[in-house]
Amino acid sequence: MSTPRDDYNHVFELLQQHHKWFQECIPLIASENIPSPAVREALTSDFGNRYAEGWPGERVYAGCRFIDQVEFKCIELMKKLFKAEFVDVRPISGVVANLVVYTAFTEPGDTMMALSIPCGGHITMGKKRLGGTAGAVHGLNVEYLPLDYKELNIDVDKAKAKIEKLANEGKTPKLVMFGASVFPFPHPVKELAETIHGVGATVGYDAAHVAGLIAGGQFQDPLREGADVVSLSTHKTFFGPQHGGVLSWEKYADRIKRATFPGMVSNHHLHAVAGVTIACAELLEFGKEYASQVVRNAKALGQALYERGFNVLAEHKGFTQSHVILIDITKHGDGGTIEETLEKANIIINRNLLPWDIKEGRHFMHPGGIRLGVSEVTRLGMRESEMDEIAEFIKRVVIDKESSEKVKEDVAEFRRNYQKVHYCFENATEAYKYIRIR
């Protein structure tokens, strides 16, 4: 029987083992990134133990003097980064940000359009039958935006036809959500905004994956292209800790504020808000340089894997214009098994459904694809030549079937030179260093 003290010690051992492991890994999960030491410092502050319900300056709690100043600064910097009229930084994650959007712009029973999950849509956009947030939590009827499999993008003509068909059937969409979890190419917001507004629907844009690229001016600019509201996560391509946010126009401010509080949050993770504020300052200073390197790295990784025999999708378009590439891995196995084998070599990627997987009878546990993102390795200072080395490691495991143990040693050696966070003001502490404050 372990004593409470044993269990307590064991948790810290596990945390330290995780940190040590990640110092020796190649982290390629497209939804992850590494924050700067400055952001990690903000996360350890007392802000995380406080409440600040309401809007800064109008709280219903005492003790918010400094918290309010930070949140106002966060709003100000986010407005600058995204050229947004209105920003709410209280949603505590991308999922909560989407729920804020659904609550502000729809009623249960309304129809929403979004990409299906195999086509890159997120579980928050899912139907009730699948347990997705839109259907199961907010009661929306979800209809799918059509995806062009070859272009890996929304088919504009088919989308227009579907919106008109739904309108004729009395199921006019109230909200059309652009954005995805596999998001290699900018979505046709500009091309579809007029049709969507024409049926009286709201144009939503889920920037969870690409917020850091938009902030760095390297992807599309949804608010200028016709989006009414943008939801985001602050930790995928963005530099923050795990948190969320909503961007919009002044005319929608009141309904969004109300959907967030009292609708969706009570405490809103004030330490994370402080971290996001630091992240915004870093992106204002370094975002352009970072985001353009991310896109160059993703293209370089796509090319390097393609040349080594991998079926990287959208080769005719340079594989990607974002941080992510999608690979049809069916020649070499299934996504789940490949994910596991690569993990044994300390290469951390994730399995992913391909748009046609469900139709071909594949299951999300063993899908036909893998998804690779380069935000974190870019933040660690890697460039195009390192993408070539990473591709070689992946080939040795997946195609040459070299032992994972052997490759793991070489991966750790390769990683030794990339232990600091780049694109930040200070990096006195190594990226994955375990910090003890007990």
Ligand SMILES: *Cc1c(COP(=O)(O)O)cnc(C)c1O
């Ligand atoms: C990751 C993701 C979310 C959810 O973000 P969390 O911050 O993890 O809650 C929402 N939408 C899309 C498209 C995503 O990829």
